[in-house]
Amino acid sequence: MSTEDDQAKPKTKEPIGDWISIPFNKPYLSGAETEYITQAVTSGKISGDGQFTKKCHKYFEERYGFQKCLLTTSCTDALEMAAILINIEPGDEVIIPSFTFVSTVNAFVLRGAKIVFADSEAGFPNIDVSKIASLITPRTKAIVPVHYAGVACDMDGIMALAEQHGLYVIEDAAQAIDSFYNGRPLGSIGHLAAFSFHETKNIISGEGGMLVINDARFNERAEIIREKGTNRSKFYRGEVDKYGWVDIGSSFLPSEIIAAFLFAQLENLDKIQDKRKAIWQKYYEGLAPLQGVITLPDIHAHATNNAHMFFIVTQDLATRTALIAWLKQHNILSVFHYLSLHKSEFYASKHDGRELPFSDQYTECLIRMPFYYDLELSQVELITSLIRDFFQKEKTTSATISEAAKS
Numbered sequence: 001m002s003t004e005d006d007q008a009k010p011k012t013k014e015p016i017g018d019w020i021s022i023p024f025n026k027p028y029l030s031g032a033e034t035e036y037i038t039q040a041v042t043s044g045k046i047s048g049d050g051q052f053t054k055k056c057h058k059y060f061e062e063r064y065g066f067q068k069c070l071l072t073t074s075c076t077d078a079l080e081m082a083a084i085l086i087n088i089e090p091g092d093e094v095i096i097p098s099f100t101f102v103s104t105v106n107a108f109v110l111r112g113a114k115i116v117f118a119d120s121e122a123g124f125p126n127i128d129v130s131k132i133a134s135l136i137t138p139r140t141k142a143i144v145p146v147h148y149a150g151v152a153c154d155m156d157g158i159m160a161l162a163e164q165h166g167l168y169v170i171e172d173a174a175q176a177i178d179s180f181y182n183g184r185p186l187g188s189i190g191h192l193a194a195f196s197f198h199e200t201k202n203i204i205s206g207e208g209g210m211l212v213i214n215d216a217r218f219n220e221r222a223e224i225i226r227e228k229g230t231n232r233s234k235f236y237r238g239e240v241d242k243y244g245w246v247d248i249g250s251s252f253l254p255s256e257i258i259a260a261f262l263f264a265q266l267e268n269l270d271k272i273q274d275k276r277k278a279i280w281q282k283y284y285e286g287l288a289p290l291q292g293v294i295t296l297p298d299i300h301a302h303a304t305n306n307a308h309m310f311f312i313v314t315q316d317l318a319t320r321t322a323l324i325a326w327l328k329q330h331n332i333l334s335v336f337h338y339l340s341l342h343k344s345e346f347y348a349s350k351h352d353g354r355e356l357p358f359s360d361q362y363t364e365c366l367i368r369m370p371f372y373y374d375l376e377l378s379q380v381e382l383i384t385s386l387i388r389d390f391f392q393k394e395k396t397t398s399a400t401i402s403e404a405a406k407s
Contacts, residue, residue, distance in 0.1 A: 022383065024333040027199045027206075028373035030268045036260035048253035049233070052260040059266050060210065064185040068213040070226055070252075071259055075174045075196035075209035077252045079107035082192040082211065084225050084248060085218050086168045088113050092141040097127040098342040098359040100146045104172050105341055108144075116140070117342040119356040123298050124148070125366065128358070129157040136161070142168040145190075150202075150308035151299055152181035155189045170194070173212075177202050178273055179306035191215045197262055202272060202308055205262035208254055225249040275373050276307035282377050283310040283369060286384025293391050310369045311337070312387075317364040319394070324367060326390045332383055335368050 040046055053071050060069045072078045088094070090112030096105055098117040105115050116135050121128045125148040132143060143162055145153040155171075162169045169190035173179075176186040177195060187193035192215070197208035213222055223233040229249030234240045265272070287296060295313040299305045314320040320336065327334045340359045342351040369383060 022332045022370045022375070022379055023372075024335050024368070024370050025200050026372040026374055027204055028265075028272060030264050032264035032267065033261045036264050037257050040256040040260040043256075046256045048255055048259075049236070050256040050259070052256050052263050053254070055263050056210075056259050056266065059263070060212070064188060066185075066188055066212045066214065067216060068219050068222070070211045070213070070222055071254050071262070072209040072211055072226070072252045073254045073258070074103075074207055075172075075194045075198070076103040076107065077250075078194035078209045078211040079103055079170070079172065080110065080250075081222060081225050081252055082170045082194060083107045083111045083113070085192065085222060086142060086170070088141060091139060093137060093139045094142045094144060095132055095135050095140060096144045097125075097146050098340045098356050099125050099148070099338050099362050100172065100341065101174070101338060102341065102344075103174075104144060104146055105347070108142075109347075113141070114139070115341075115347065115350070117351060117354075117356060117359075120148075120358040120362060122358055123295075124151065124300070125358075125362045126151065126153045127158075129154040129161075132158070132161055136165050136167070140165065140167060142170055144170045144172055146172040146174075147176040147179065147186050149297065149311065150176040150179040150186070150306035151297070152176070152179060152186055152303035154300075154302065155181045155184075156302075159189065168192070171212075174198075174209075175201065175306075175308045177306060177308075178269060179308075180304040182302050187212045188214060192218065197265075202276060202306060203262070203265045203269060205254075205258045205265065208258050208262055221247065226252040272373055273307065276371070277305070278377065279371060279375055279380055280305065280307040280310050282380040283384060286381060287312060287387060290388065290391055307371075309371050311366050312369070313362065314365045314367065320365050320367050322394075323387065323390055327383070327386060330386055332386070333370060337362070337366050337368055339363050 040052055056071055057069045060066050088108055088111035092113045093116050094108045094113045095116045095118055097120055099120045118127050118131055118135060127145050143158055145158055147153055158169055171187055171190040171193035173187040173193045174196035179186045193212040195210040197203055197205040199206055213219055224231055224247045227233055228251055229245050229247045230243050231240060231246050232243040235243035297311060324334050340363045341347055342356055
């Protein structure tokens, strides 16, 4: 797919100037999105659960073996549905990593839950499963692992704890499309799972999400909650002669326009994934000489890499700030990520006071590189070369200061 960036891509490292601009993200278009949207519009049904919604559900259920899928307007909505489905009530406790997006937590706070924040692993931003057991109390109702960067958490450890204590597991798989844990698709392991199709994800629909139901006892109620608390889905299938208000719920289902866009993306999933993995590998190879100066992503043996993002961890906040500024000087946008939620303005006073050092480390030192389908490998090579130059410059500066101090 040709873009203006393709025409302007650098052939060599120098010169670098205003003519190159590499954003952090750029949505991928297969070309069929508008065609399918037109089909949806001309079909006469553009509200939810039409032909394209059904095609998307079938795709996920057949490819990944999900027991039941329901498209939603966002991953946030899918998480909120999950909180309702497991009957979260005021006083219930939910264990969630602090290093995550606010939607993961909001879904349960809205139902009155107390959030018990867990720290991340020392070597990767996923939840530290070894710390979960000490956080479980008689009021604990659920564990919500977040598969950061699409890399699987230790799901065997989490599911064992859940079974031992009678807890629900809800996978926040927002970034984890087409990623696996010991051969099992992420999103298929917990009782429930939530995916995102926001424009920054591998597969997109602008905004959009999906609830995955792996426990059949939730099937019927999930449809009701998604349809504003009514049994309208049963009515449309001819299972009841009229529908009414039977439970709490909201308007969680997306229009056919969103589903049509998403299906065009799904048809290109393998192509998208192949390109993204090539980009990820190019980053890794280009930055491998800096291992030790920075920390590169360490993909666990139990996990696959779906190439959702490429991140590095610097040694301190000052270095990260300087590196982001250095890349921006060269018209390349890199960004940091989450701020530890246990220190957030909203929840700091509700947190129990425990220190979560690794969550804070990722908050201060993690930096994400530009990553999107149309990013050329030559552009990745430029970015990694600039990062190597930055650290060489830093090393030279430090040596000069050291020599000056001695004299």
